Amino acid sequence: MNSDWLERLRAGEPRVVARAISAVERGGADARTIITALFRFTGRAHILGVTGAPGTGKSTLVNEIAKHYRRRGHRVGIVAVDPTSPFSGGALLGDRLRMQDLSGDGGVFIRSMATRGSLGGLAAATADAVKVLDAAGFAIVLIETVGAGQNEVDIARNAHTTLVVEAPGMGDDIQAIKAGIMEIADLLIVNKADHDAANATMAALEMNLNLKPKLENDWRPPVLKTIATTGEGVATVVEWIGKHRAYLETNRRLETRERARARAELELVVQRELMARLRRGLNGTRIEALVEQIAARQVDVYTAAEKLLG
Amino acid sequence: MSERPIRVLVAKPGLDGHDRGAKVVARALRDAGMEVIYTGIRQTPEMIAEAALQEDVDVVGLSILSGAHRDLFPRIVEQLKQKQLDDVVLVCGGIIPDDDIPAIKQMGFAGVFGPGTSTQDIAAFIRAQVARKRGARTA
Ligand code: B12
Ligand SMILES: Nc1nc2c(ncn2[C@@H]2O[C@H](COP(=O)(O)OP(=O)(O)O)[C@@H](O)[C@H]2O)c(=O)[nH]1
Ligand SMILES: [Mg+2]
Numbered sequence: 001m002n003s004d005w006l007e008r009l010r011a012g013e014p015r016v017v018a019r020a021i022s023a024v025e026r027g028g029a030d031a032r033t034i035i036t037a038l039f040r041f042t043g044r045a046h047i048l049g050v051t052g053a054p055g056t057g058k059s060t061l062v063n064e065i066a067k068h069y070r071r072r073g074h075r076v077g078i079v080a081v082d083p084t085s086p087f088s089g090g091a092l093l094g095d096r097l098r099m100q101d102l103s104g105d106g107g108v109f110i111r112s113m114a115t116r117g118s119l120g121g122l123a124a125a126t127a128d129a130v131k132v133l134d135a136a137g138f139a140i141v142l143i144e145t146v147g148a149g150q151n152e153v154d155i156a157r158n159a160h161t162t163l164v165v166e167a168p169g170m171g172d173d174i175q176a177i178k179a180g181i182m183e184i185a186d187l188l189i190v191n192k193a194d195h196d197a198a199n200a201t202m203a204a205l206e207m208n209l210n211l212k213p214k215l216e217n218d219w220r221p222p223v224l225k226t227i228a229t230t231g232e233g234v235a236t237v238v239e240w241i242g243k244h245r246a247y248l249e250t251n252r253r254l255e256t257r258e259r260a261r262a263r264a265e266l267e268l269v270v271q272r273e274l275m276a277r278l279r280r281g282l283n284g285t286r287i288e289a290l291v292e293q294i295a296a297r298q299v300d301v302y303t304a305a306e307k308l309l310g
Numbered sequence: 311m312s313e314r315p316i317r318v319l320v321a322k323p324g325l326d327g328h329d330r331g332a333k334v335v336a337r338a339l340r341d342a343g344m345e346v347i348y349t350g351i352r353q354t355p356e357m358i359a360e361a362a363l364q365e366d367v368d369v370v371g372l373s374i375l376s377g378a379h380r381d382l383f384p385r386i387v388e389q390l391k392q393k394q395l396d397d398v399v400l401v402c403g404g405i406i407p408d409d410d411i412p413a414i415k416q417m418g419f420a421g422v423f424g425p426g427t428s429t430q431d432i433a434a435f436i437r438a439q440v441a442r443k444r445g446a447r448t449a
Contacts, residue, residue: 090340
């Protein structure tokens with residue numbers, strides 16, 4: 001990239017933003033240079049996580065939420081994550097399909113991202129892509145996760161406000177509760193409220209919330225109904241996002257949360273770097289020899305690992 | 311640094327509702343290890359260029375069976391140029407009369423694929439084209 005890339009990125013030039021996201025996705029030295037340079041311009045965006053099972057209407061809802069913020073004059077960045085096929089390494093990224101209303105609006109930037117093998121509903125570079133959008137001046141950044149239903153705690157770590165989307169009549173009313181996704185919700189959304197079963201889903205969620213011991217001053221996630229296809233109820237969702245932001249801004253909660261996020265991110269990067277260094281240091285032929293020995297039942301994995309590392 | 315997966319935008323310009331072929335191609339390219347952004351039907355030239363820009367794709371693939379390519383393709387090429395995306399690999403498929411192919415290639419399309427083309431051939435063609443472009447860029 002040219003030397004003036006940072007200025008152009010901060011001005012929100014789409015080509016530079018797009019290229020920067022590709023670079024952080026690819027990783028390596030370029031990614032590091034980019035993040036190092038733009039880091040001091042981050043921390044301004046309000047980051048919204050949107051998660052829930054596939055088909056619950058996350059993309060459609062993101063489209064509507066983005067339209068609301070646009071009407072208020074905020075620039076909106078969107079990162080939509082879909083799974084990479086473990087077999088082919090390819091991915092079908094279809095979230096844009098539901099975000100067509102936003103096209104032609106220079107104040108919106110949508111990027112589809114494949115998980116490229118990382119677990120937990122986000123791609124390894126999602127946090128960095130969000131930083132790129134943040135530095136590029138997008139006041140609201142929406143992250144749509146894979147929505148595998150499990151192991152989605154990553155999103156709560158990356159977002160200021162996490163929206164968990166449920167839909168009635170998908171046979172998964174209890175699914176989210178089981179998977180522990182309730183714990184990460186700041187807002188619970190029952191989308192597809194045009195379906196009859198919506199009220200039952202609302203009641204199930206409310207009941208579940210009531211089971212949780214309530215601490216004083218604790219945030220109690222509201223359970224909100226939406227029809228994403230018509231936009232009904234979305235204004236209320238946006239209102240609650242504002243309330244949650246205000247909640248975070250009192251009693252230094254935001255700072256606490258940022259610190260927890262920084263810690264988790266630092267640990268992750270250290271872990272990744274250690275693994276990379278270790279891999280570089282490991283002797284390939286030695287690994288192969290140990291693999292042979294394990295397969296031949298001459299040595300167990302623990303002893304083999306010990307031999308490699310020790 | 312590892313090579314990134316090839317990123318392809320598959321779009322259906324205009325009012326043409328025949329989306330079976332586009333979906334078949336999108337899935338096949340995914341199965342060939344590519345990251346495919348599928349935008350669906352009813353895309354204007356502006357929407358296609360904007361998506362290609364934001365998604366930083368290597369390839370833009372257009373599917374059209376209605377005959378409107380004569381009007382739409384030049385406008386799409388123009389939009390891509392305006393956004394300085396002249397280096398993306400352009401391919402297309404659908405119902406495209408043989409007589410139109412020379413003009414389409416002239417516009418900058420690397421490949422035109424009609425009914426019955428094997429999707430493996432399409433994937434192989436795209437892979438070769440992208441390898442050439444990437445080679446040219448780093449050289
Ligand atoms: C199925 C079909 C339909 C279905 C579409 C279902 C759907 N959702 O897709 C229905 C019944 C809805 C339909 C409706 C109409 N159809 Co129709 N339809 C067909 C038919 C029989 C097959 C198309 C198909 O799905 N093929 C299977 C797929 C897999 O093949 P494909 O799309 O060609 O894709 C391959 C290649 O072309 C290439 N490819 C395609 N896209 C891309 C993209 C990229 C990037 C690449 C690299 C390659 C590539 O790779 C694919 C794999 O080999 C064709 C005739 C034909 N033989 O093609 C007529 C045809 C396309 N239809 C036609 C017409 C006229 C219509 C209607 C206007 C009819 C009417 N009067 O109402 C409507 C219009 C609908 C609309 N909204 O646009 C005409 C178009 C004439 C023209 N272009 O001049 C055709 C050619 C029939 C004919 N001979 O007259 N149709
Ligand atoms: N009836 C109804 N359908 C909806 C609603 N919201 C989304 N959908 C549809 O549900 C399907 C999946 O939506 P999508 O946003 O792609 O879900 P995602 O997989 O969670 O991102 C699409 O066909 C949408 O049109 C809603 O409120 N009511
Ligand atoms: Mg989606």
